[in-house]
Amino acid sequence: xxxxxPAEVIAPPEQVRRLQRRLARETAARKEAERLLExxxxxxxxxxxxxMQLNNHLEQRVEHRTRELMQERLQAQEQAYRDPLTGLANxxxxxxxxxxxxxxxxxxxxxxxxxxxxxxxxxxxDTLGHPVGDALLCAAAARLRHCTQPGDLVARIGGDEFxxxxxxxxxxxxxxxxxxxxxxxIQAPFSVQSHRIAMxxxxxxxxxxxxxxxxxxxxxxxxxxxxxxxxxxxxxxxxFRPEMHRQVQDRQHREGELRHAVEQQQFELFYQPLxxxxxxxxxxxxxxxxxxxxxxxxxxxxxFIPLAEETALIRPLGAWVLEQACxxxxxxxxxxxxxxxxSPVQFVQGELLDGVRHALDASGLxxxxxxxxxTESVLLRNSDETLLLLRxxxxxxxxxxxxxFGTGYSSLSYxxxxxxxxxxxxxxFVRTLADGKGSLEIIxxxxxxxxxxxxxxxxxxxxxxxxxxxxxxxxxxEVQGFLFSRPVPSxxxxxxxxxxxxxxxxxxxNDALQEACS
Numbered sequence: 001x002x003x004x005x006p007a008e009v010i011a012p013p014e015q016v017r018r019l020q021r022r023l024a025r026e027t028a029a030r031k032e033a034e035r036l037l038e039x040x041x042x043x044x045x046x047x048x049x050x051x052m053q054l055n056n057h058l059e060q061r062v063e064h065r066t067r068e069l070m071q072e073r074l075q076a077q078e079q080a081y082r083d084p085l086t087g088l089a090n091x092x093x094x095x096x097x098x099x100x101x102x103x104x105x106x107x108x109x110x111x112x113x114x115x116x117x118x119x120x121x122x123x124x125x126d127t128l129g130h131p132v133g134d135a136l137l138c139a140a141a142a143r144l145r146h147c148t149q150p151g152d153l154v155a156r157i158g159g160d161e162f163x164x165x166x167x168x169x170x171x172x173x174x175x176x177x178x179x180x181x182x183x184x185x186i187q188a189p190f191s192v193q194s195h196r197i198a199m200x201x202x203x204x205x206x207x208x209x210x211x212x213x214x215x216x217x218x219x220x221x222x223x224x225x226x227x228x229x230x231x232x233x234x235x236x237x238x239x240f241r242p243e244m245h246r247q248v249q250d251r252q253h254r255e256g257e258l259r260h261a262v263e264q265q266q267f268e269l270f271y272q273p274l275x276x277x278x279x280x281x282x283x284x285x286x287x288x289x290x291x292x293x294x295x296x297x298x299x300x301x302x303x304f305i306p307l308a309e310e311t312a313l314i315r316p317l318g319a320w321v322l323e324q325a326c327x328x329x330x331x332x333x334x335x336x337x338x339x340x341x342x343s344p345v346q347f348v349q350g351e352l353l354d355g356v357r358h359a360l361d362a363s364g365l366x367x368x369x370x371x372x373x374x375t376e377s378v379l380l381r382n383s384d385e386t387l388l389l390l391r392x393x394x395x396x397x398x399x400x401x402x403x404x405f406g407t408g409y410s411s412l413s414y415x416x417x418x419x420x421x422x423x424x425x426x427x428x429f430v431r432t433l434a435d436g437k438g439s440l441e442i443i444x445x446x447x448x449x450x451x452x453x454x455x456x457x458x459x460x461x462x463x464x465x466x467x468x469x470x471x472x473x474x475x476x477x478e479v480q481g482f483l484f485s486r487p488v489p490s491x492x493x494x495x496x497x498x499x500x501x502x503x504x505x506x507x508x509x510n511d512a513l514q515e516a517c518s
Contacts, residue, residue, distance in 0.1 A: 086141035110171035115222035121160035270487035284337035326363035367397030427461020
């Protein structure tokens with residue numbers, strides 16, 4: 001039996017069809033798989049591209065936010081070192097700047113700290129309100145900054161306290177020169193929200209070799225020098241010296257003594273005569289405050305009045321003076337008047353008008369016999385409110401005088417804006433009458449103004465018969481000075497009144513005075 005050739009074996013048709021169908025399925029499946037793979041690849045490519053775009057966007061946002069955070073951090077750091085009101089550096093920035101400046105400075109350079117305090121700022125804040133006070137601080141800060149050089153630092157370290165840091169070899173001369181510029185800048189009147197405000201300042205200076213400078217020590221020493229400057233009067237600059245520690249302790253001791261004196265009523269009034277220039281008879285007295293210290297005797301007013309103003313003790317003192325002077329004058333015969341000086345501090349908080357009413361009511365003194373003397377500085381602080389208060393006191397019948405006339409730069413403008421009853425020519429012009437340096441012309445002009453504005457004119461500080469003769473010839477209405485009498489206690493004032501009525505007063509018996517008044 002022969003075997004069949006395999007090549008000649010033919011598969012049954014059914015089997016072939018099955019194989020064909022199988023092959024077709026596999027081919028279709030492969031094509032579908034390839035299609036799906038291609039589709040997935042495209043989807044993955046698109047997704048990858050989206051992810052890349054999203055990543056780029058996120059990176060940009062992260063970078064932008066990082067920059068924002070860095071900027072916010074820098075701003076926060078800047079704000080931490082800046083005074084929010086004035087934009088000046090604050091106390092931490094002052095210390096930081098001084099340390100950096102010291103490191104940059106050479107061993108021969110000196111660090112100088114100028115500690116400045118605005119005089120009378122609290123009064124402005126109390127009378128005009130905090131918005132005006134804030135605006136005044138900003139204006140003062142701008143002036144201080146304008147006075148300094150690019151390498152200097154101006155900082156605000158307290159309510160009305162500023163510090164200037166100056167580094168250089170020419171110390172303390174450079175700091176002293178800068179302090180003069182700062183004072184001139186502050187002393188020029190400010191115009192704030194329709195208010196014309198006069199300010200002053202005191203400055204303390206401390207210097208040290210840059211290599212050994214310490215911010216806290218310099219600030220402490222400058223603060224001590226500032227306290228000494230304030231004790232010596234506004235507009236003063238003082239350079240720190242080691243012995244100033246003792247002076248500050250002394251001032252604190254004097255303040256304690258002054259408070260005790262107010263509580264224990266260690267004060268009394270002295271009276272200096274005011275004379276009619278023509279007839280030479282007594283017109284009244286000026287009441288002057290004196291402090292009877294139990295150990296030191298009479299303390300000069302120039303020593304305790306500024307301290308009383310700085311500590312606001314002048315308010316109870318001023319009220320006592322007003323009441324005591326009115327009570328004393330009410331007992332004087334005839335129409336003799338009493339003149340009382342008012343401090344700018346007494347115009348704060350609206351108590352003065354009530355104090356005047358109370359003094360008049362309690363004493364029974366005719367209001368026309370009370371003269372209240374103010375200086376130009378009172379009006380410069382807050383002219384509108386002050387003028388209103390003066391008009392209210394004048395409406396009571398009280399006489400209002402401008403003291404120290406001619407020493408300020410706005411006296412004429414205030415004569416126009418307020419009807420003063422009297423102007424008092426400052427003693428400086430009387431004292432220099434014989435020098436021929438224009439004092440006579442100034443006095444002549446003041447008398448002419450008084451006549452034109454229906455105001456009496458008094459010249460104070462008269463010490464010689466020649467001065468009296470000149471003042472009388474120029475037409476002064478009243479005179480006052482040591483030529484006639486020094487300030488005397490109440491009992492002596494009564495004796496002067498009696499002697500004047502009997503024609504035996506010292507100024508009536510003196511031949512030179514008689515000749516001057518004849």
